[in-house]
Amino acid sequence: MTTANNIQRDGENESAWQAGLNASISKVYDNKADILYDCLIVGGGITGLTAALLLQNAGKKTIIAEAHSVGFGTTGGTSAHINTFADTTYKQAESAFGEEGAQLFADAINEGFALIKSNIDDYRIDCDYESKPGYIYAEDEKQDQQLDEIYEGSLKVGIAVQYAEQVPTPVPYTRALQFDGQAQFHPLKYLQGLQKAYLAAGGIIMENTKIEKLDSGDGIHVAEAAGVSVRAKKVIYATHMPPNINVFNFECAPYRSYVMAVKLKSGKYPDALIYDMQDPYHYVRTHTIEGQQLLLVGGLDHKTAHEDPEKAFADLEKYIRKYYQVSSVKYQWSSQYYIPVDGLPYVGQMPFAADGVYCATGYNGNGMMLGSVSAKILSDLVLGKANAYADLFSPSRLKPIDGFSEFVKENADVAYHFVADRINIHETDSLQRIKPGTGKVVEVDGEKIAAYRDEDGVIHALSPVCTHAKCIVNWNSSEKTWDCPCHGARYDIDGTVLTGPATKGLPKITG
Secondary structure, eight states: OOTTTBBOOSSSSSTTTTTOOOOOOOOOOOTTTOOOOEOOOOOOOOHHHHHHHHHHHTTOOOEEEOOTTTTOSGGGOOOOOEOSSSSSSSHHHHHHHHHHHHHHHHHHHHHHHHHHHHHHHHHOOOOOOOOEEEEEOSEEEEEEEHHHHHHHHHHHTTTOEOOOOOOSSSSSSSSEEEEEEEEEOOOHHHHHHHHHHHHHHHHHOSOOOOOOEEEEETTEEEEEEEEEEEEEEEEEOSSSSSSSSOGGTEEEEEEEEEEEEEESSSSOOOSSSEEESSOOOOOOOEEEEETEEEEEEEEEEEEESOOHHHHHHHHHHHHHHHHEEEEEEEEEEEEEEEEESSSSSSEETTTOOOTTTTEEOOOTTTTTHHHHHHHHHHHHHHHHHTTTTTHOOOSSOOOGGHHHHHHHHHHHHHHHHHHHHHHHHHOOOOOOGGGGTTEEEEETEEEEEEEEEESSSEEEEEEOOOOOTTBBOEETTTTEEETTTTOOOEEOOOOOOOESSOOOOOOOOOO
């Protein structure tokens, strides 16, 4: 899907970052089969571009293959908070990985933060970067106790935090924490700055190039896309979730998060990053988009394809209007992320793949910092350099017992959808009952069909069976996409893959 200015996006909704931003230009790739690259990076988001730039600056010959356009996926849909804390608290990290693990996790978060700032300074990237205080507030006694744990855990790993006397929020609260020195930025302006620096360093970017196959032998990896073949000594999958069936399908759960950018009647906007402790939590900040100050409010996260996106937006707007005097809603969008079963990302050598094939996934809601530090880990692995976080984030690490119950819960849910969606779909609706602009899985002549009727009344009929692991897709009424409830693959109305781990589209049904 594209916008008028040719910046592609992974759904119907346009994020505030995509609005008014011109697509940048990548170098045209000359497909010469005799070229052997030091590293192929698959994916042009914050992880892929950061890793590619680090490697190119280290003297390596690299190339990026992006299935759509730079910033197409999660980086283009993030709420773009830069924090010294994370969704997995340091207390939780200590419980699962010990004191040393918690300290390393904090160091990694800080290093990711610092890498973003140094890139902005070194390459003079104009991306609306601003330092802000961050606040987390509690609304009841149970949350008060959780707040104390966050405070104690943060202090233990050296994160500056204090109890706040006042929070710039209209929401009633009991107690709050203040983290100074947090930050925010425009993620796509930042990404385009990295892209410019990478191309200037001699890097190559192939957009609209989906790697469909990877063969490895004698230390060389050959990646195939439509009409393109790339040979490389190393390969990095920076695709948010590695493609096809892999161990991460059972270790990371796909979630969607919702964001609205609204104009306030008062003209008074909080000059801070603000978070509550509800489950799922809300997050609030201010950003100026195209000269217009807006309040960004996000939350109501849920597992991909498990709840109604239209209701999520309606509930989010209801929440915003409860506490703020809204004059208009300017943008609304959603984005996908993966929650790792044990709380920390998986970064490094990809299990069951050939040596020299690396990946990074499971950033939870902290992709800006973790994506950046993961890029440093991956580049160090390619360069043969030691990295302090490599063992902690290794995809082959032994799983702590704390994560086992979550592992069982998430994968029981996947098994449920794999079986139940086949048993319980007994649609009586005919294709004629599908209204323009809507989609539904229906049964026609005993065959299940994922059917969408466009505004001209034309039916787009697809197989509803996800090409990744054969679960049945669900219709996303807000983004106008077909989303898989098992592992998060997403397709457009014509069956084209928008988001992995699927690599093949939904087959079209004709006749």
